[in-house]
Amino acid sequence: MTESLMETKPVKDLLMKVSALGADGGDVRLKRIVHRVVSDLFRTIEEFDVQPDEFWSAMAYLTRVGQANEIGLLVPGLGLETFLDMRLDQAEQQAGLEGGTPRTIEGPLWLEGAPLSVGEARLDDGSEQGEVLFMQGQVRDLNGKPVAGAVVDVWHANTKGGYSGFDPSQPKYNLRRRIQTDAEGRYVFRSILPSGYACPPDGPTQQLLDVLGRHGHRPAHIHFFVVAPGYRKLTTQINIDGDEYLHDDFAFATRDGLIPSVKRVSDAASIHEKGLNAPYAEIDFDFVLHAETAAAPKTVVERAHAPA
Ligand SMILES: [Fe+2]
Numbered sequence: 294m295t296e297s298l299m300e301t302k303p304v305k306d307l308l309m310k311v312s313a314l315g316a317d318g319g320d321v322r323l324k325r326i327v328h329r330v331v332s333d334l335f336r337t338i339e340e341f342d343v344q345p346d347e348f349w350s351a352m353a354y355l356t357r358v359g360q361a362n363e364i365g366l367l368v369p370g371l372g373l374e375t376f377l378d379m380r381l382d383q384a385e386q387q388a389g390l391e392g393g394t395p396r397t398i399e400g401p402l403w404l405e406g407a408p409l410s411v412g413e414a415r416l417d418d419g420s421e422q423g424e425v426l427f428m429q430g431q432v433r434d435l436n437g438k439p440v441a442g443a444v445v446d447v448w449h450a451n452t453k454g455g456y457s458g459f460d461p462s463q464p465k466y467n468l469r470r471r472i473q474t475d476a477e478g479r480y481v482f483r484s485i486l487p488s489g490y491a492c493p494p495d496g497p498t499q500q501l502l503d504v505l506g507r508h509g510h511r512p513a514h515i516h517f518f519v520v521a522p523g524y525r526k527l528t529t530q531i532n533i534d535g536d537e538y539l540h541d542d543f544a545f546a547t548r549d550g551l552i553p554s555v556k557r558v559s560d561a562a563s564i565h566e567k568g569l570n571a572p573y574a575e576i577d578f579d580f581v582l583h584a585e586t587a588a589a590p591k592t593v594v595e596r597a598h599a600p601a
Pocket of ligand 1: 400402514
């Protein structure tokens with residue numbers, strides 16, 4: 294049987310030099326991480342007998358992911374963003390934090406600086422095709438106390454699955470708003486029901502999913518950040534019930550507690566009261582926040598975003 298190269302002194306020495314572990318200077322934690330990651334890659338190459346042409350094909354793939362600006366798609370597609378959430382959930386559980394609205398992944402399409410209003414907002418400008426949606430609820434703490442002045446930052450796709458700021462056909466900040474809760478902690482917005490969407494069919498993320506035999510669809514959803522002074526930032530989404538990919542999200546973001554029912558309102562009086570001429574959808578959803586604590590890692594995540 295061939296000896297494992299990984300166990301030989303030359304390879305062990307090489308990994309120590311690559312990571313500069315044992316040498317002075319540098320960031321010790323980062324050195325240990327580099328040592329681990331490169332060791333795991335070496336081990337994978339050896340275990341699967343990866344050939345040089347396969348290796349270079351993988352390097353070319355990573356280059357294309359960067360060039361296509363699809364890191365933010367590949368990461369949730371590989372479950373990494375969900376794993377980071379699972380780690381935060383675990384840390385909170387260990388710190389004794391229970392209950393509250395579940396978190397789920399942010400995804401790559403938030404933009405800073407959406408228009409801010411108090412109490413209510415309309416997210417579309419009337420040009421979007423789609424079923425009118427009214428969504429409303431309250432932001433509360435774990436004791437049921439309303440959180441006045443919380444900011445509900447909401448963003449979602451249109452019925453073609455596109456997001457303003459990324460889809461050039463949409464006006465700036467279309468389907469994006471920040472709503473400050475009123476004295477009772479309430480928010481309400483009017484928008485349209487979004488559709489699900491999929492990875493770009495010719496992009497590198499879908500290319501990998503194809504090889505894995507996976508699809509790249511996300512069920513229809515609406516993203517939220519909910520922030521308030523003294524509370525832990527909540528990053529979450531709600532799913533639109535009934536979507537065929539509801540429990541088969543390529544980005545692994547669907548969670549129990551984040552699938553509110555969608556009420557169809559079709560009586561003439563309600564339609565008239567809303568100033569509409571067709572049935573509409575209604576979703577009630579309350580956000581429950583944890584008080585900030587030093588006992589669990591922070592939930593404000595620093596990451597690069599596309600310029601608004
Ligand atoms: Fe999304």
